[in-house]
Amino acid sequence: MSNYLKLVNFELNRFIKLYMVLIGVTIVSQLVGAVLVSRRYLKDVNQAIYEDGMSQSSFIEQFGQFSFYDFGMSLWFVGPIALSIVVLLIYVFFIWYRDWFAKNTFIYRLLTLPTARLNVYLSKATTIFLMVLGLVALQLILIPIESRVLEWMVPLDFRNDLSLDQIIEQLHVMSVLIPQSILQFIRNFGIGFMSVFIVFTAILLERSFKWKGILLGILYGAFTIGLYVLPGVLESLISPGYFYQSEKFFIAIAMVVIISSLSIWLGRLLLKYKVTV
């Protein structure tokens, strides 16, 4: 266990600078964006009321009140989230390939450490999970702060204050990243983490079998996707609508556990017997 934690700490330290940059970009972009987007709205209000002579009620009737939704749809808010997603997606591959192709072939040292090789696999996965959950947690902190900024900027009459739940519900990207219940969290992030395990194992297949390994990795990915959707396909072919929604949920969770376990097991085998340095 201590070796595993050491490896997690090590992997985190390797990425922490870029991670802090992502955090910084998110905070700055969203806070600055909250100010700028609300100022743009107020500029429209002032122009309409003081220059064009529109009444306050007419303006609100025509253009609506300002809410977090208006800010949430702007690039200031969505941009850093998209950037973080892209960076982390790339890092899922990079976390392995840097060990082979960086200046020093670090994988030599990792695989010769006096610890189970599976710890290398699990520590990389844990690092990815921690960083994803950490960024989403940051967003959970930022949303109420940004709401308060909007409250300071826009007068009450022109404002429609939304609760955190309403903001999450109205902004589609938030409803995926911030599940409203623990079961939804398990499902959404379970699928995400399962995908990470699948990609890791595909990478190890490529590292084990080189060119053939690329094909094997692709086939493995296709196989696991097929396995995940298999219960749904069987249901629609044999007896459509047989399972209730709650049962489909638990079947999906079971498939996530099975596929993740399969990926970890195969990854362990490859690290132990096939991956060569």
Added chain:
Amino acid sequence: MKRYYKLISLSLFTIVVWAGFFIPSIPASGNQPEFVIKTQDDQKELGHHLVVSGDYSDNDNISKFLTISEEGSDYFSDRSYLSQKEMLYANPGAEQLIKDYRNFMRGKGYDLKSFYQDDTTLAYVEIDSDINFRGYESINPSFQVDVLDKETKDRTTFELKLTKNSNFDYGDILFVQLKENELQVVASLSSFDHEKGIDSEEYHLFAIDVENQELINDELILENEENITESQSEWQSLDVISAETGENDQNYIVFMKSVQEAESLPNGEERIFMKDSEFIAYNLESKKQSKLDIPEEIQPEDYDDSLHLEGNNLYFSKLKNNELDMSSYDISEQTIASEQTFSTPERDTEESTYYGIEHGYLIIAGRYITNESDASIIIYDPKSAEKIYDGEISADDKMKAVKGELAIHDITFTVGLNEY
């Protein structure tokens, strides 16, 4: 430990924030008011079975669906994630069937018109078909029949090909009844002729022998055609009036053929009113149809005017001048059986009055509840005009704090009322 401060900080921050998010201090319904049905002491039996469905909205103009009973409010948003996924909040009948007969209900649709239930049997009929490559035509249509003996738990499941009437685009089950091992099924079969632009609809009565698993009769009751390529301000409509799915034998199905016209109102909304209507009753026992001679004064004027079939009686209801006029027409005798007038809540207008007939009871209620007013619920026996229930829906103090509004969509009874 110092070496691990980044890992520890990130882990702690993540756990604390997520835990704080998921450990609810306030339920999802947040500051939404609580509603409750208040019943007088001597009316508890009836009040206990009442369920009100509606939408609550306040400053954010977002509607929140909820049901209200004597126990209080049940907001959809407060239900568990899995309960919300089942999407049965608006269909308590189907929800109860799933609770009582979970395996039987697998793969079934939730439209209660496809079900028949009595003390010993639960039956389900559906029209199933493949869709052709053009995406709108049904091919190889068949009846899917499933009958459950409640006592022995035996199931009879079979499929019957619809060979005689197989050229239709869409089939819909409107009524199912089981009588002495014979299923009587009323279904509409619709088709659209793309070349001529004609929309056709046929209403059939099918008889299915459950024991021998065969289709023994297929009778065309009524048909309707409409050319939709011609521009028109009025159109013909054919609607079926049958009793709600229940445990009582039904003798009649009533069809309403009407010519409808849309009228634009000053507020920009559209009102559909009926220029002409004709009622045809089909006797399920004798298999004979008869045109009902409904006096003009009780015929519906608006499409929203309520019609209800209960046994041999067809009820016509109209709201006018803070009064509900209800006439019942005896189909077998072909006469008006009764005419009653019921008063509606004092301050309510036609638009703000809810009324309906459930399990043979007439329910009248105020449709809207605001921070200034509660809504009364009054229940009458339509045959005797006796008031048998007088209650109200009231809100807690949170309602006074916000400019919210509860709009009532439906008032029904929970299961078990048949024993009352």
